Amino acid sequence: MTWDWGYAWETLPQLLDGLGVTVLATLAGTAIALVLGLIFTVLRRSSSRWIAIPTEILVEFIRSTPLLVQLFVLFFVLPQAGIELSAFMTGVIGLGLHYATYTSEVYRSGIEGVPAGQWEAAKALNLPARRVWTSVILPQAVPPSIPALGNYAIAMFKETPQLTVITVMELLSVARQLGAENYRYLEPVTIIGVLFLALSLPTAWLVRRMERRLVPAPRPV
Amino acid sequence: MSQSATEAALTSRKDGQFIHFDKVTKRFGDNVVLNDLCFAMGAGERVTLIGPSGSGKTTILRMLMTLMQPDTGTIRVGEDYLHHEERGGRLVEASEAHIRKVRQRITMVFQSFNLFPNMRVLRNVTEAPVHVLGLSKEEAEERALGLLAMVGLDHKIDSYPSQLSGGQQQRVAIARALAMQPDVLLLDEVTSALDPELAAGVLDVLRDVAKTTDVTMLCVTHAMKFARDISHRVLMFCEGKIIEAAPPEQMFDSPEHERTRSFLQSVLEES
């Protein structure tokens, strides 16, 4: 089998459309994961057991079951419960929900990295709980978490092909369709590999640069 | 000092009992840190706690700051219980709202400063006045500038804490605490983390606070000269009990208790 440049060139516009869907799903999924993960973390730390424990169970449950299964549930079961979402929306929610359980862990260790003295000072000033979070704890906990969050965004990007099982026309779906129509998979599949690489590598490099800037070096003991 | 003289000195020298520990017990596992502790302070009184490491001094301050709860017993500040509230004629665990109301009158300066590293000096001092006391930004900044001038740091308002020396950070922390216009100021070894010269600057600021305000002060310190200058009373702690209580001159010049004498001796040798 030899590489056919003409065919490769022909498929490119459709593959780029697929790339657009992939990138959009990643960005939207990441946005959900960032916000929801933070909400999970704060709820897990709630002083009310009726909030903390159910959240903990939910997070553990989502984290310990495969994304693929969750996508199936969202796509095939939710409509039966009367909730109709587009395939794309379902995919984005699935990715966001699944990765929120990972980002929640990242936030958690970021928060644990804030010295106890900061909570105590906030209490000594009688700051209300919400203010303690927004102006004292999160501004210190989030910056060191950004590199780890970035790595999860990249991981999510590489998992978007799973959305093909729920008919989202992202990169892999487009490549499969092209391959099936033309009986040639080599070019489209190779191209999507290159596209993933072309986006992952610079993003990973950026994340590593941020890591050096944002994560404090361990203090000498 | 006779037993009854110590007892007399245990109750406040100023009128009224503003802070009142009643049979407070605190344990950590098997370690009984405070055992049925009773003592009272008057409004505006300045009391220094001294005693060997592990005797429970910090524990007392942390309970007053509501960073810890007593296992049994009660603490009152003014008319209010600190960790409890009266509901239907019974004393029950305080709600968060009740604790916040009483805690408003108390603040604390820590050994390790605990400034907010993500905020500049000015905002460290204005944050709580704006968001707790409800001052406008302008009012809070005016108050903060006054206090920062008092601690000699009005030229550092735009610095971050990491850009200040330890002594400067602690002076900002004092300004931040005073900006709340507290009735009670708790000071836990606020100069222990500092070099002697820097410590002197911080202690001067606190002498100034003692002289110019009528804030009730409860401090733990090893700076005996400072304790002598500002305290109305000194309490000697040992194993969670007050073994001696007296005005500073008496405590430092002619301590009654053998344990106090050996403790003071060891502190003198240290410095």
Ligand SMILES: Nc1ncnc2c1ncn2[C@@H]1O[C@H](COP(=O)(O)OP(=O)(O)OP(=O)(O)O)[C@@H](O)[C@H]1O
């Ligand atoms: N959070 C905690 N968990 C377990 N034990 C504790 C805790 N805090 C204090 N303790 C114990 O309580 C006792 C009294 O501690 P505290 O910090 O009040 O002493 P201190 O008089 O302030 O001593 P120092 O002069 O060293 O600061 C010590 O034995 C200490 O080990």
Ligand SMILES: [Mg+2]
């Ligand atoms: Mg202590």
